[in-house]
Amino acid sequence: MAEFLPTARSPISPAPPVTVEHGWEVSARRGSADLLITDCTLLAKVHVRAAENGTVARALGAGFGRAARDERGALIVGSGPGEWLLISPPGTAPEVAGRVEAAPEDGLVSVVDVTHGRALMRISGAKTAELLAKVCGIDLSEDVTPNGAAFRSSVAKVVADVVRDDEDGVRSYLLHCPRSYGQYLFDALLDAGDEFGIEIDGFIAPVAHGKE
Amino acid sequence: AEDGVVLDDGVTGRLGPEHYLMTTTSSGAATVWEWIENWLQTEHPDWRVHVTPVTDAYASINIAGPKSRELLARLAGGVDLSNEPFPYMSVRVGTVAGVDGCFMWRIGFTGELSYEIHVPAAYGLYVWETLMETGAGLGVKPFGVEAQRVLRLEKGHFIVGQDTDALTQGYGAGISWAIKLDKEDFIGKPELAWQSERDDYPRLVGLQPLDRFIVPPEASQIVEGRKNIAGRITSSRFSPTLNRSICLGFVAPHLAKPGTNVTVQLPDGRRITARVMEQHAHFDPEGARARG
Numbered sequence: 352m353a354e355f356l357p358t359a360r361s362p363i364s365p366a367p368p369v370t371v372e373h374g375w376e377v378s379a380r381r382g383s384a385d386l387l388i389t390d391c392t393l394l395a396k397v398h399v400r401a402a403e404n405g406t407v408a409r410a411l412g413a414g415f416g417r418a419a420r421d422e423r424g425a426l427i428v429g430s431g432p433g434e435w436l437l438i439s440p441p442g443t444a445p446e447v448a449g450r451v452e453a454a455p456e457d458g459l460v461s462v463v464d465v466t467h468g469r470a471l472m473r474i475s476g477a478k479t480a481e482l483l484a485k486v487c488g489i490d491l492s493e494d495v496t497p498n499g500a501a502f503r504s505s506v507a508k509v510v511a512d513v514v515r516d517d518e519d520g521v522r523s524y525l526l527h528c529p530r531s532y533g534q535y536l537f538d539a540l541l542d543a544g545d546e547f548g549i550e551i552d553g554f555i556a557p558v559a560h561g562k563e
Numbered sequence: 564a565e566d567g568v569v570l571d572d573g574v575t576g577r578l579g580p581e582h583y584l585m586t587t588t589s590s591g592a593a594t595v596w597e598w599i600e601n602w603l604q605t606e607h608p609d610w611r612v613h614v615t616p617v618t619d620a621y622a623s624i625n626i627a628g629p630k631s632r633e634l635l636a637r638l639a640g641g642v643d644l645s646n647e648p649f650p651y652m653s654v655r656v657g658t659v660a661g662v663d664g665c666f667m668w669r670i671g672f673t674g675e676l677s678y679e680i681h682v683p684a685a686y687g688l689y690v691w692e693t694l695m696e697t698g699a700g701l702g703v704k705p706f707g708v709e710a711q712r713v714l715r716l717e718k719g720h721f722i723v724g725q726d727t728d729a730l731t732q733g734y735g736a737g738i739s740w741a742i743k744l745d746k747e748d749f750i751g752k753p754e755l756a757w758q759s760e761r762d763d764y765p766r767l768v769g770l771q772p773l774d775r776f777i778v779p780p781e782a783s784q785i786v787e788g789r790k791n792i793a794g795r796i797t798s799s800r801f802s803p804t805l806n807r808s809i810c811l812g813f814v815a816p817h818l819a820k821p822g823t824n825v826t827v828q829l830p831d832g833r834r835i836t837a838r839v840m841e842q843h844a845h846f847d848p849e850g851a852r853a854r855g
Contacts, residue, residue, distance in 0.1 A: 355638075355661025355693070359685035375685065392685075400613045461613035464664075467684040468620030530619035530684055 361392035362533035373441035382550030386476035395444035397437040402458040470533025475523040478547040485543045507539035567732040567754030576654035622687025627677040634698045651854040660693040674718030719843025726797040766819035769840035775807030809845040
């Protein structure tokens with residue numbers, strides 16, 4: 352059989368220049384503004400459902416409405432009662448799913464790779480809360496949604512999951528939505544951030560720079 | 564649904580002892596998910612079942628026609644595509660153009676030898692382009708919704724919501740083959756059992772105008788006498804395969820017998836005659852092309 356070199360594409364068109372990382376077309380643009388948006392769709396995303404208080408829940412460690420990193424650097428997001436999304440470096444979905452499936456559990460556990468089904472983007476910078484407040488009605492104050500908070504809400508009229516995941520003390524949010532809405536949500540955030548000088552920053556592999 | 568009405572149209576594949584992949588119509592996906600969750604959470608909360616929507620996670624491509632197997636064979640890995648190990652109405656998991664985790668369904672709406680392949684969505688464009696490039700020597704061409712609509716009508720595949728409405732129960736749609744009243748229980752059984760004992764409901768039938776070159780507009784009324792409405796045309800196209808017009812439509816039960824001539828009133832006021840056919844399919848009713 353012929354040699355195949357599959358190329359994966361995010362639903363969000365990459366801003367030029369375009370390169371290929373981990374088999375995905377990504378933007379290689381470097382933004383320098385105080386407010387940045389990055390398409391992170393190529394990150395592995397694994398959806399887990401299990402009993403809220405079972406062994407898998409305890410092993411994952413993040414309760415409903417909270418997000419935390421595990422010892423391997425994967426972000427565990429408690430996205431709903433008995434529901435989690437595990438976000439990890441590109442290409443690691445089988446490994447992450449395998450770890451959950453191998454964990455002992457006395458109830459029903461389902462593990463589904465939704466890497467391709469969700470568009471994922473990150474906004475970073477001091478003005479992120481002001482940007483989000485224009486498109487999302489959730490209280491983004493420190494008291495209500497501190498670092499590590501996770502919620503599902505309407506963002507620019509799309510049902511989206513939002514995770515506050517500050518980086519090096521800089522306020523930062525991950526947002527994900529069904530793939531079909533990815534380009535729309537990305538454009539809506541760009542539009543909302545225009546008054547704050549938002550720029551597109553291309554994806555940087557976490558191993559190289561410690562940033563997702 | 565619980566009222567015996569045809570809710571949606573799709574194929575479900577069993578991927579493992581306790582693992583199923585259900586497909587629906589595009590517009591019905593969210594409705595079907597909610598309907599299943601409603602039944603799970605309200606009627607069977609004790610059942611250990613998780614339903615995860617994966618609609619956005621896969622790009623779906625239909626390869627149809629006599630050379631579809633030959634084309635897919637050039638790109639598929641891990642699956643024997645020949646007819647016996649991979650018959651009509653089955654599903655396999657393998658690679659397509661080097662992409663892992665692809666579902667290959669031997670199903671189709673066109674009535675041709677056909678594969679629907681579902682690839683992880685981010686690879687959709689890559690697989691499409693690879694299919695087009697690989698199939699160039701086989702004469703592969705994209706086909707759109709209109710071509711699909713003609714093909715499916717030739718084969719008598721009805722469209723839920725066009726050839727059925729919110730009152731169309733199973734027997735009225737002509738799917739008695741799919742209704743197993745000998746099962747202990749299923750959603751809609753009481754209503755369908757009652758329907759099976761009655762004869763007073765409209766029937767979806769195949770129709771062919773006697774004048775082969777008249778294509779009645781969809782929604783043309785079927786009439787009796789001067790002003791009685793006895794049905795309507797639900798789908799209508801000119802078939803290049805048969806070189807004539809073909810239709811599906813609802814008729815009153817007393818007009819549903821094959822061979823019956825019915826009167827169709829066109830929007831311009833003309834009335835034409837159409838004949839009720841033996842079955843919904845106008846072409847290849849045995850499905851020989853799809854099963855080959």
